[in-house]
Amino acid sequence: MTSETTTLDDVLDTFEFLDDWDERYKFIIDLGRRLPPLAASEMTDDFKVRGCQSQVWLIPERDADGRIRFRGDSDAHIVKGLVALMLLIYNDKTPEEILAVDARGLLERLGLASHLSPQRANGLFSMVERIRTIAGAAASA
Numbered sequence: 001m002t003s004e005t006t007t008l009d010d011v012l013d014t015f016e017f018l019d020d021w022d023e024r025y026k027f028i029i030d031l032g033r034r035l036p037p038l039a040a041s042e043m044t045d046d047f048k049v050r051g052c053q054s055q056v057w058l059i060p061e062r063d064a065d066g067r068i069r070f071r072g073d074s075d076a077h078i079v080k081g082l083v084a085l086m087l088l089i090y091n092d093k094t095p096e097e098i099l100a101v102d103a104r105g106l107l108e109r110l111g112l113a114s115h116l117s118p119q120r121a122n123g124l125f126s127m128v129e130r131i132r133t134i135a136g137a138a139a140s141a
Contacts, residue, residue: 008088015110025078032080038073051126053119054079060134067092068138079123086127095139103128
């Protein structure tokens, strides 16, 4: 999935259009299906996100301008969709821009936090914290 195919604004617009949460979940799952899978050799403890019920891996890569792009994967369909959403929120930003993102506010705007199981919501915020930790380390490097 590239930013040319789906943007965060597309997700916000789609969520406004879809009233039914079953349809919203299907949309999130579809986002995840478009993510290129990680190679098995990349699914290591170094890239594993702690605090997720499902297995989640996030791999940060920095470009020459200092922007961070994440690649990610999960062993669960809905969680892989949430990974895709995180990538839409955070990819191609500087560490400082990443740290300035109000992820909780955005996720509340989507209504996700209140429509996920407590375990999935905790896992989602574990992804946010992992991304923020990576950005914080990059900003201070």
